[in-house]
Amino acid sequence: MVTLHTTITLDDAAFTEDLRSEELGRILRRQADRVEAGYTSGVMLDTNGNSAGDWCIDEDDNGDDPA
Numbered sequence: 001m002v003t004l005h006t007t008i009t010l011d012d013a014a015f016t017e018d019l020r021s022e023e024l025g026r027i028l029r030r031q032a033d034r035v036e037a038g039y040t041s042g043v044m045l046d047t048n049g050n051s052a053g054d055w056c057i058d059e060d061d062n063g064d065d066p067a
Contacts, residue, residue: 023046042056
């Protein structure tokens with residue numbers, strides 16, 4: 001089993017309510033790209049380069065693939 005832990009905070013005043021969903025989608029797409037590239041953790045950055053949160057992947061002890 002693999003567990004993905006993600007925390008995202010979009011407090012930046014530069015993102016209006018209308019743009020937050022677009023920004024969130026961009027951040028999650030970048031996170032998915034990094035997982036596909038083999039990363040197991042990282043910091044999520046918004047468009048302005050500010051930290052928007054972090055993420056990590058935890059695998060169970062026996063390394064089973066859930067697929």
